[in-house]
Amino acid sequence: MTKVVSMALSAALFSAACLAQLAPATAHTTIPELNSGNTLSLIEQSNLIFVGTVLSVQYTKSVASKTSVAVPFTLVTYQISKVLRGKSPGKTITLRFIGGSDGQGRFMQAEGVPNFEAGHKDIMFLAGNGGDNSCPLVFCEAGRYRIFENAVYDYNGTPVFQADKRRINASGQIPDAFRKFSFPRPDFDELIKNPDVQVQIEKLGRPIEDLRADYEKFAPTSFSFADTNTPPKGSDSSRISRPSPTGDQNRKPIALDAFAAVIVAGDGSVKPARSKVVSVDPKAQITFAPTVSLRPPKTPTTTANASSLSAQDAAELKALADNGGNPVLPR
16 A cells, blocks of 8 residues: 655754755555565575675666656665675676655655665665666565674664574564664755745845855755654564564574575575676666656655556555645545
8 A cells, every 4th residue: 555645854954044844755665574574585586685885875866758757766886795696797786776865955765665875784685776677676675684783684674583494584673773864965056946945045035145155054964864664663673474482572683694694595495596687877867657647746756666556556646646746645
């Protein structure tokens, strides 16, 4: 089921005034939980599995056309430290995900598509990359396992306490390190193209060059907000597929080497990778045509995988389009 909501993120750009509101739009898409924790299913559907560290995160947009608006995309470059399945295109790989900063003070987040920062260390299960794929991961965010202090956590930061060829079981407290992420502040000349910012500038009634000087001096170099793909504190973060003994919540997460060994062993039990995964060219133009034609929205919104919408998802996205692109739908 797709539910579209809007969350306001205050960005105090000046010492005395707030120039803009950063409003991430979140499109909720059901992820196949039953299969995402099935080890052999994850492995067999992956054409490349690697351990790597995020070197850089870049934000770009697709090319607008008569049938589609420009949509934000995130380009994530990994330094590959170990390949567990398939063949890597090199020592680094650049992956493309739908969503991200639009460069004008707004952030589009498609739930089911993870967020990244330089320095993140992950185990990535990749199906493909680029082309028509809005998310290169198997089961999208569920194909990312995170590494913290040399231990393994699932896609939303839940500790993985056990893994074998059948299941990957996770349960317990999510580290605070996984609850927030940040992205760089937009360039001032791009920011003032945002209609909402233009309204704020008019209200301030100050010369644009004075505002520019204040922005460069007082605005933070990056903005942080809660990762909406991570459950809030106190919620049930269990990813256990069968009854477990008392005390699982307090178990230590599995070590990276032990988890990697399970993946390598599982790779020997499934068919070889079907195709090679390439690295995208960060400079290449992106064309993206959603299955539902949307008028230019105030805040761009999409699903985690727009190429495989259910009838209900498509109907709700049509409702979004009929609402003029406003992500807050009337009840």
